[in-house]
Amino acid sequence: MRDREMKSVTVYRRGQAYQVDAHWLARRHITRKIIVYSLLILLVVFMIGPLVYSLISSFSDNPLSWPPSIASPRLWPPNWAAAWNLGVQGGRSAWTGGWAPGGKVQLTVTFRYPRSNTRPALPRVQLLAPPYESGAANPAPDTQVEVIQGQIEPVDDGDEISYNVILTHKGTETYPLLPMAVIGPAGSEFVRATLPPVSVSSRSSGTYLTWKNVTPGVIGYVFSSFIGAWTTYKGKGGVNLFPRWIVNSFVIAGIRILITTLFATMAAFALARLRFPGRNALFFFIIFTMMVPGQVTFISNYLVVRDGVFGLSHLLGMKTFLNTFWALFLPSLVSTSAVFMMKQFMESIPKEIEEAARIDGASTFRIYTQIILPLCKPAIAAVGVILTFQGSWNEFFWPMVVLTQDSKFTLPIGLNFFLHYYNSVTGSVWGMILAGTVISVLPILIIFILFQRYFVEGFHMSGIKQ
Amino acid sequence: MKRRGDWVSAFIFLLPLLFTLAVAFIYAFVRTVYFSFTDYNLFHITKFVGLDNYTQLFADYRFVLALTHSLVYAVVVTASQTFLALLLAIVLNQKIRGLTFFRAAYYVPSVASSVAITLIFIWLMNRRGTVNWLLTALGRYWPLIVIGLALVILVQWLQVFSERRHGLPARAFDPALLGISLLTGVVVTTILGQLGVVHPYPMADAVIPWLTTRKMFLGIPLPLLSVMMLNIWTTTPTMMLLLLAGLQDVPQELYEAADMDGATPGQKLLHVTVPAIRPLLFMVITMGLIGTLQVFDQIAIMAGVAPLESTITLAYYVYWNMFGSGGLPKVGMASAAALVLAALTLVIVFIQRRVGFSEKGWYS
Numbered sequence: 001m002r003d004r005e006m007k008s009v010t011v012y013r014r015g016q017a018y019q020v021d022a023h024w025l026a027r028r029h030i031t032r033k034i035i036v037y038s039l040l041i042l043l044v045v046f047m048i049g050p051l052v053y054s055l056i057s058s059f060s061d062n063p064l065s066w067p068p069s070i071a072s073p074r075l076w077p078p079n080w081a082a083a084w085n086l087g088v089q090g091g092r093s094a095w096t097g098g099w100a101p102g103g104k105v106q107l108t109v110t111f112r113y114p115r116s117n118t119r120p121a122l123p124r125v126q127l128l129a130p131p132y133e134s135g136a137a138n139p140a141p142d143t144q145v146e147v148i149q150g151q152i153e154p155v156d157d158g159d160e161i162s163y164n165v166i167l168t169h170k171g172t173e174t175y176p177l178l179p180m181a182v183i184g185p186a187g188s189e190f191v192r193a194t195l196p197p198v199s200v201s202s203r204s205s206g207t208y209l210t211w212k213n214v215t216p217g218v219i220g221y222v223f224s225s226f227i228g229a230w231t232t233y234k235g236k237g238g239v240n241l242f243p244r245w246i247v248n249s250f251v252i253a254g255i256r257i258l259i260t261t262l263f264a265t266m267a268a269f270a271l272a273r274l275r276f277p278g279r280n281a282l283f284f285f286i287i288f289t290m291m292v293p294g295q296v297t298f299i300s301n302y303l304v305v306r307d308g309v310f311g312l313s314h315l316l317g318m319k320t321f322l323n324t325f326w327a328l329f330l331p332s333l334v335s336t337s338a339v340f341m342m343k344q345f346m347e348s349i350p351k352e353i354e355e356a357a358r359i360d361g362a363s364t365f366r367i368y369t370q371i372i373l374p375l376c377k378p379a380i381a382a383v384g385v386i387l388t389f390q391g392s393w394n395e396f397f398w399p400m401v402v403l404t405q406d407s408k409f410t411l412p413i414g415l416n417f418f419l420h421y422y423n424s425v426t427g428s429v430w431g432m433i434l435a436g437t438v439i440s441v442l443p444i445l446i447i448f449i450l451f452q453r454y455f456v457e458g459f460h461m462s463g464i465k466q
Numbered sequence: 467m468k469r470r471g472d473w474v475s476a477f478i479f480l481l482p483l484l485f486t487l488a489v490a491f492i493y494a495f496v497r498t499v500y501f502s503f504t505d506y507n508l509f510h511i512t513k514f515v516g517l518d519n520y521t522q523l524f525a526d527y528r529f530v531l532a533l534t535h536s537l538v539y540a541v542v543v544t545a546s547q548t549f550l551a552l553l554l555a556i557v558l559n560q561k562i563r564g565l566t567f568f569r570a571a572y573y574v575p576s577v578a579s580s581v582a583i584t585l586i587f588i589w590l591m592n593r594r595g596t597v598n599w600l601l602t603a604l605g606r607y608w609p610l611i612v613i614g615l616a617l618v619i620l621v622q623w624l625q626v627f628s629e630r631r632h633g634l635p636a637r638a639f640d641p642a643l644l645g646i647s648l649l650t651g652v653v654v655t656t657i658l659g660q661l662g663v664v665h666p667y668p669m670a671d672a673v674i675p676w677l678t679t680r681k682m683f684l685g686i687p688l689p690l691l692s693v694m695m696l697n698i699w700t701t702t703p704t705m706m707l708l709l710l711a712g713l714q715d716v717p718q719e720l721y722e723a724a725d726m727d728g729a730t731p732g733q734k735l736l737h738v739t740v741p742a743i744r745p746l747l748f749m750v751i752t753m754g755l756i757g758t759l760q761v762f763d764q765i766a767i768m769a770g771v772a773p774l775e776s777t778i779t780l781a782y783y784v785y786w787n788m789f790g791s792g793g794l795p796k797v798g799m800a801s802a803a804a805l806v807l808a809a810l811t812l813v814i815v816f817i818q819r820r821v822g823f824s825e826k827g828w829y830s
Contacts, residue, residue, distance in 0.1 A: 040562065267480055289487065295785065299800055365475070
């Protein structure tokens with residue numbers, strides 16, 4: 001037998017036996033491993049990349065820049081120090097900044113000029129009005145501007161001249177934002193500034209640099225898109241609605257978890273443990289309902305909710321359940337997929353435990369509360385809490401039908417509304433939309449990372465619901 | 467042990483479920499059927515109109531569009547995601563360390579809300595978005611890519627040829643040789659590019675309006691195609707994981723026996739792999755069809771950006787008739803369309819049952 005030889009192995013390919021070197025075979029195994037893992041990692045990049053990319057871009061001044069760039073000045077630590085200093089100078093707050101009485105801000109801007117004998121004109125400074133949607137007051141009347149020429153540094157093909165822009169608060173009011181533009185004379189080239197401007201554009205009339213806020217503070221600077229998402233859309237009485245949507249989503253998910261844990265375990269207990277006529281038929285019917293699209297039943301459900309569930313709403317003093325959270329719970333009081341999964345789990349609990357309790361004279365209710373429920377803790381955690389939270393947090397169709405008042409929105413509806421509201425494709429707005437998206441994904445992502453196992457099981461069990 | 471009181475307590479325990487099923491499902495279903503024969507509009511007195519809604523439905527060009535879109539969407543997405551998932555699963559079919567990590571990464575897009583994912587996609591597919599930029603880069607570097615690929619094939623062929631001459635059983639895609647070929651291809655192409663022997667193609671920026679357009683590609687509107695890509699991207703890895711789990715249960719001896727019998731890789735795929743995972747494959751396909759036929763969220767979100775006629779699907783058509791058109795809700799039309807959607811779904815469920823799937827095989 002050739003097999004006895006140390007370095008020779010028999011390999012079959014297409015019905016032929018080959019004698020090959022063991023190293024030859026080992027090399028193939030190793031390279032195959034390398035190829036497989038490279039592919040796995042490539043897929044990870046492909047799947048997570050867009051999310052990470054949008055996270056980074058939510059810190060960008062313009063997420064639609066061309067070519068796309070992941071270099072964001074807001075994630076560059078030296079700029080944090082600048083934002084800190086400017087925040088202290090302008091608003092006496094290193095974190096949140098602002099433009100407060102007595103504030104005095106000095107910003108150094110450097111331009112490059114082609115070499116010439118005449119001295120270039122000083123750059124002009126224009127105080128801008130805060131963006132309309134921020135609702136902030138215009139600080140221009142209370143602000144005094146002064147521009148002083150600083151040092152001149154010769155470089156190979158010209159001179160770099162620094163200017164100190166000094167802004168002084170002369171009034172008595174505090175402003176949240178201090179937007180500004182510095183316009184260098186035509187032919188000048190922007191080199192650097194204490195705090196990088198959000199946009200630089202060269203026109204025939206000069207080089208325009210703009211800042212959304214000269215006194216941002218660290219948080220105001222780094223998280224400016226997030227603050228924009230949080231505060232831009234206001235409801236009645238100037239209340240920020242984005243945080244309201246987050247609260248709504250959490251409250252609804254919390255109530256859903258309670259309802260599902262109670263009702264789905266009850267139904268699953270009956271289906272798994274009690275004997276009654278039509279049990280199998282009922283179970284098949286449940287599977288059937290899971291496959292029927294929501295669009296088939298939503299018309300009637302909408303009417304039922306609109307009429308206050310056969311007038312039940314009048315007991316609570318409401319004419320209709322539309323635009324209330326009641327509307328969200330009633331048609332899905334018992335989630336059939338949760339019942340399905342709970343039932344599968346309960347069937348795995350040994351019958352003997354229950355039988356013993358019955359012989360001891362325990363009632364069905366006691367068996368449910370004192371034996372089955374404690375044994376079902378893992379299923380309740382997985383299905384009742386985690387998957388229900390995910391389903392509720394991400395739900396889109398039904399909330400969109402019954403919640404039309406912006407103060408009642410859940411986060412997905414609110415985000416979708418953001419897109420319609422801004423209904424434009426200008427770059428700066430995408431920063432806010434992406435920031436809102438990141439905020440909405442964060443809770444579910446954290447829960448997913450912590451409880452990954454439950455999600456995977458859930459996916460496999462409720463495969464029908466994609 | 468027979469327990470007589472059981473059905474009474476069972477009824478009590480089932481009460482919330484039965485209430486939900488009765489009101490939110492059976493009553494709702496019956497009412498939808500009823501509405502589909504009336505001209506109800508939420509306000510006026512209802513009149514019985516017989517089959518008018520159904521005839522009107524097929525006369526409405528939007529419904530015909532929605533129906534074709536839904537069918538095309540379901541078939542294309544299911545076919546592509548199943549094919550890609552199977553391909554990936556076959557390539558990756560071996561013992562993988564750290565599978566928990568990879569699995570977690572692949573599930574992330576399915577865990578995040580459809581709204582979040584769709585918004586990110588709308589941003590990426592903007593006229594000035596990253597997708598167009600990547601396409602521009604691809605368009606500029608295609609001469610290099612083509613030359614690189616040609617080099618890889620050439621080097622691979624040379625190596626396989628020489629190994630076979632030495633009596634070694636090298637396969638066409640032999641991993642060890644492929645590694646060398648890929649490396650050679652990449653390095654040589656980079657050098658050629660650096661030396662200026664091969665030039666990138668001077669192409670203008672690709673500014674494809676993926677979403678805000680009525681343009682078609684192979685008869686599919688571009689916005690719908692974008693949603694398809696989004697869906698394929700989200701679900702392929704999860705399907706791949708399902709199939710991979712199935713593949714790893716296929717006994718290795720079957721492949722060894724096939725090798726001894728002289729099976730080609732293609733024959734092994736068709737006669738060993740596919741039969742072994744047929745139930746799973748069938749589940750992935752039917753699940754995919756049911757899920758994709760009912761696509762709504764992504765379409766509804768895109769509706770804020772793309773023209774209605776370029777994205778509308780059956781599920782969205784139902785919603786649009788109720789709340790989207792701006793006029794009085796056409797409850798009758800919506801109901802009739804909803805029933806068409808339900809019928810399509812039930813046909814697939816019926817096939818699934820007929821082919822003989824026990825409910826256990828479904829959810830494994």
